[in-house]
Amino acid sequence: MAMDDGQLTFADLDGDGGPEDDGFDRSLFDTTMVVVDLETTGGSASGDQITEIGAVKIRGGEVIGEFATLVDPGCPIPPKIVTLTGITEAMVADAPMIGEVLTSFVEFARGAILVAHNARFDMGFLRTNARRLDIEWPFHASLCTVTLARRILSREEAPSVRLSALADLFDVSVRPTHRALDDARATVEVLHHLLERVGNQGVGTYRELTAYLPRTNPRLRAKRSMAHGLPARPGVYLFRGPSDEVLYVGTAIDLRRRVSSYFTGNDPRPRISEMVDLATRVDHVECAHGLEAGVRELRLLAAHAPAYNRRSTQPHRGWWVVLTAERFPRLKVSRTPTDDSIGPIGNRTTAATIADMVAQAAGLRSCTTRSGSASHHWCRSEAVGGPRIGGCHAASDRPLTLPDYLPRASAVRELMIGDSDVVLRTLTDRLAHLSEMQMFESAARHRDRLSATIDLLARCQRLSALSRIAELVVARPDNHHGWELAVIRHGRLAGAGVARRGVAPMPVVDTLVAAAETVLPGVGPLFGAPAEETALLYRWITEPGGRIVAASEAFALPGACAQRWSSWSRTAHDARESRRRVS
Structure with missing residues (x-):
């Protein structure tokens, strides 16, 4: 028999129901399907056994029959499977054997198309047992809701096509429980939602669905x-x-x-x-x-740098907004971070826009004239009330001395490290002024740029807080009553391991720490760590369930960090999306 590909396949059909049979031009609505789910002792169809079968027969959007039974696997059920499904050896002790169950299932489902979530798994077990027991297997076509979901749903809408994730997406009434009948019922609802989607794309029959789904090369x-x-x-x-x-x-x-x-x-x-x-x-x-x-x-x-990957293959590449070390500092966009910088930013234009906004709010010079050892900076303003458009943001009607100018640079430096948000308040005041003047287009642009600035600052400050820690040991539950462990040094993963159920975790931690990679801090807010790696570590640490086992210093954000403005930024994002939908 042909192996199931996790999709509709008709190449093996013969007799009635063959690929040329007009029955496959019937409406999907009028076709009988049996949605099946199995629980097993493991993942190998050749080495593991079925412990439960649940199936739901449907036609025309209605349930017309159900089939459910436990199965005596004839072997011990591993503890992890008992934990996952709740099916114990005592529960299956008096259950029928697979030969009796499979014969009954074939009669229940005869004449229908089989459907399963990850059909390769379920069909593999059913076909293997039918072959072993010499039981007729009249089903040569199957439909996989995983394949359907991947074909119909975008990855933005459905990052995962696990049954539980699709049940949440479609808000089905029966939730998956790792019990066969519950999971089959949940799959029925998911299937109906998916078929509604393809119906809207002109797919109404099995033949059309076959053409719509991807083919195996x-x-x-x-x-x-x-x-x-x-x-x-x-x-x-x-x-x-x-x-x-x-x-x-x-x-x-x-x-x-x-x-x-x-x-x-x-x-x-x-x-x-x-x-x-x-x-x-x-x-x-x-x-x-x-x-x-x-x-x-x-x-x-x-x-x-693999040719077929689209993710970043240059972890240190990006643009930084840098406060220069000149006598009269200014902001510039650079590929190389310094201790007084924020980033990285993927787009140079975005980085330049943020630098310009912050410089204007703080009154930093935006001209590129070298200050050398000059005792003052003077860019003349040509209009009362401020510089001309495109002029230096530090333009004034008199020379600026170092005592006049350096507090401005300090304000920007404190903004970068999260010690002060005065500059952000200046920028929000500017937004309020534009709105009061009814300059709504300018206000919208300013809002979007300010939101991007807040998000960038918040991200850099979060990652910097992690990167400055010389050593941090974190544990997370592994969902099997054990622990996943990580040793993090200056924003990089230096060691990883697990303490499985029943194993004392602290000796494992000690071994991991002793064997962990040595990480020397580099320059910049992230101390030389790649931003993508540090961001991945930060998410893992801060998701629910994470526990700090040991730390060389406190893991905390600065008191005036941009994270305090996150609700403002979310509101700005929502306003921008609403404006886009309207336009």
Whole structure:
């Protein structure tokens, strides 16, 4: 029998229901489907057993039957599976064996199209058991709601297509519980929502749906063996080309499953299909947990700059707004950070706009005249009340001495490090003035620039607060009654490990700290750390559940940091989005 590809497949059909059968031009609404879900003792169809089957038969948007039973697997159920599903060995002790259950299920579902969430998994177990027990298997087409979701929903709308995530997205009435019938019922609701979406795109029959879903390239299928032998563990994978060059780097919680997904043809991105077509092997680096995998991915991207990755391959690249070390300091945009700078910023124009806003609010000079050892700075203003448009922001009707000027530079420096937000208050006052003058277009532009400035300052100050700490040890629950551990030094991951359930965590922490990478601080607000890596660490630390085990110094934001303005910035973002929708 053909292996299931996680999509509708009709190539194997014969007799009634074959690819030329007019029945497949029936409306999706009039077709009987059976949505099935399994619970098992593990992830291998060849080595693990089914413990529960739940199925819901639907037609015309209505439920016309249900099938649910526990199954005696004939073997112990691993503790982690008991924890996940709640199915114990005592519960299945008197349950029927798989041969009896599968025969009943085939009769229940006969004549229907099978549907499952991650159909490869469920169909793999069902087909393997039918083959082993010599039970007729009349189902040669299946529909995978994972494939449907990936084809129909954008990644912005659905970053994850796990059943629980889609249940939340569509607000279904039955929530997944890792019990077969509940999960099948949840999948039914998700399926209905997805079919409504394709109906709006003119897909109304199975034949049209077959054409709409991505097809598996036989050349991709032939490369499935590249995933063989990969562990079902977190890590990083590297696709390599014919000259051993790294084509693509990715990260996964389950390496085997993630890499296998590249050979199904379900990824709609043409460049990924091209990359897999070129690949000759897949290397991997197993990691302690998802955080370490994410960090290693960033570092490998920087080391190899793979042609098929679109994420940043230059972690230190970006623009910084720098306060110069001149006698009369000014703000400039630079590729190189200093201790008095904020960034990094991806776009040079954005960086220049922020620098200009802050300089204007603080009264810093914007001319590029070298001050050398001059005792004063003087750019003459040509109009009463301020400089001409495009003139120096420190223009005045008299020379500015160092005692006149340096407090302005100090105000900007204090803004950068979060010791004062006086400059931000000046900028908000400017916004209020523009609104009072009914200069609404100018006010909207000023609001958007101010919001961008606040967001940049807040981000830089958050990451700087983490980067200045010489050593920070953090633990997070691993969802299996153990702990994920990380040793962070100056904004970089220096060590990672796990203390599994039943293992005392502190000896593991001591070992990790002793073996952790030495990190010497560099220059700039981030002490030389790549911003993407530090941001990843900051999110991991501050998400619910994180616990600080040890720290060489306090992990805290400065008292007048831009984070205090985050609600103002969110309101500004909302106003901008509302304005865009109206226009």
